[in-house]
Amino acid sequence: MDKLKEIFADLENSTQKLADFEREPASVPDGYVSPLVGDPAAIKWYRARRAFSYFAWDIYAGAAIKHYQAANPNHGVPLLNEHGAFVGETPIHLREMLEREYLRCKEVPWRDQRPEGSAFNPLYDPDSYPAVRDQECSHREMSVDLEALLNDILASIAPLVEAILGHYWSAGAVRLYSHKPGQDARFHTDGWPLSLRKLMIYPSGAGSGKGSTAFFLKNDLVVDAAGDKGAWALFENSTVRHKAIAPQLGNSPRPTIEIVITPAFKTDPKIKGSGIHVMYPWLPSDIEGLEGERVTNGFTTAEIKNRSLLRTLLLAMDMPGELKTSPLCKGLGYLDI
Numbered sequence: 085m086d087k088l089k090e091i092f093a094d095l096e097n098s099t100q101k102l103a104d105f106e107r108e109p110a111s112v113p114d115g116y117v118s119p120l121v122g123d124p125a126a127i128k129w130y131r132a133r134r135a136f137s138y139f140a141w142d143i144y145a146g147a148a149i150k151h152y153q154a155a156n157p158n159h160g161v162p163l164l165n166e167h168g169a170f171v172g173e174t175p176i177h178l179r180e181m182l183e184r185e186y187l188r189c190k191e192v193p194w195r196d197q198r199p200e201g202s203a204f205n206p207l208y209d210p211d212s213y214p215a216v217r218d219q220e221c222s223h224r225e226m227s228v229d230l231e232a233l234l235n236d237i238l239a240s241i242a243p244l245v246e247a248i249l250g251h252y253w254s255a256g257a258v259r260l261y262s263h264k265p266g267q268d269a270r271f272h273t274d275g276w277p278l279s280l281r282k283l284m285i286y287p288s289g290a291g292s293g294k295g296s297t298a299f300f301l302k303n304d305l306v307v308d309a310a311g312d313k314g315a316w317a318l319f320e321n322s323t324v325r326h327k328a329i330a331p332q333l334g335n336s337p338r339p340t341i342e343i344v345i346t347p348a349f350k351t352d353p354k355i356k357g358s359g360i361h362v363m364y365p366w367l368p369s370d371i372e373g374l375e376g377e378r379v380t381n382g383f384t385t386a387e388i389k390n391r392s393l394l395r396t397l398l399l400a401m402d403m404p405g406e407l408k409t410s411p412l413c414k415g416l417g418y419l420d421i
């Protein structure tokens with residue numbers, strides 16, 4: 085707890101100090117020691133941050149759905165509502181190119197793909213470590229060409245994705261990995277805020293021994309995604325239980341492009357960032373493209389980010405009374421909400 089108090093005491097530099105605090109585990113030399121193990125300050129911070137993230141996304145998603153419905157009075161029931169997963173196709177003329185560009189991306193071990201600031205995110209999995217990750221999957225770095233192609237593919241399916249979700253959407257970060265032949269994963273949900281979804285694109289196709297993803301649908305049927313090169317599945321990854329189906333032994337690893345899809349007030353299919361450790365924006369105010377905009381009561385997104393960090397910090401510290409009334413808090417406005 086002292087560590088959090090120390091950060092709070094230096095309010096002027098708190099944003100930077102929190103970023104350093106989160107990055108600390110990334111510098112552990114002998115691999116990946118979870119910050120959630122043995123550090124009470126980190127555990128408190130993680131829980132507060134996750135609770136605040138769920139809350140903020142719920143509110144934001146509700147507003148985004150209302151906005152979409154007002155702009156599209158003839159909207160139907162979102163296609164995702166029925167089963168929780170939807171399988172689609174990449175336009176036929178882009179399929180070969182997608183597989184080729186994916187396979188051209190450089191392979192990089194899991195451990196080495198750790199962009200700054202993303203080692204400790206709301207999804208941080210204390211049970212995962214490089215040895216296991218590299219046994220199950222190989223990982224790749226995004227190339228400029230693949231990114232451009234993905235932006236084209238996402239733009240081409242943008243109206244369909246709106247109908248599936250029932251709201252405007254934005255593409256977030258992308259992870260590239262190939263599941264190796266061997267063991268299937270276990271059924272699980274991802275534990276993200278429920279309004280965020282996953283889009284999985286399979287550059288070499290899915291099913292027929294190539295590997296796939298199995299979904300435990302809302303009607304209690306279990307189905308595997310299947311399709312040609314560029315087949316994709318959009319699903320409620322925190323509601324619908326799912327598991328990776330490994331390719332059959334002797335087959336190639338199953339290439340996968342995993343994209344975070346967030347609700348939005350305007351559809352923006354351009355992907356934002358990549359890397360195997362990059363997850364979702366933990367707050368809607370982290371969405372790119374809003375920088376400098378005055379969005380709430382005249383606050384800019386940068387100011388909202390700062391206030392959110394401080395609010396989370398107070399939550400993690402159980403909001404002790406003496407800090408609530410500290411002169412350090414004056415003018416920040418976080419007690420008004």
Ligand SMILES: [Fe+2]
Nearest residue numbers: 272273274321
């Ligand atoms: Fe998952």
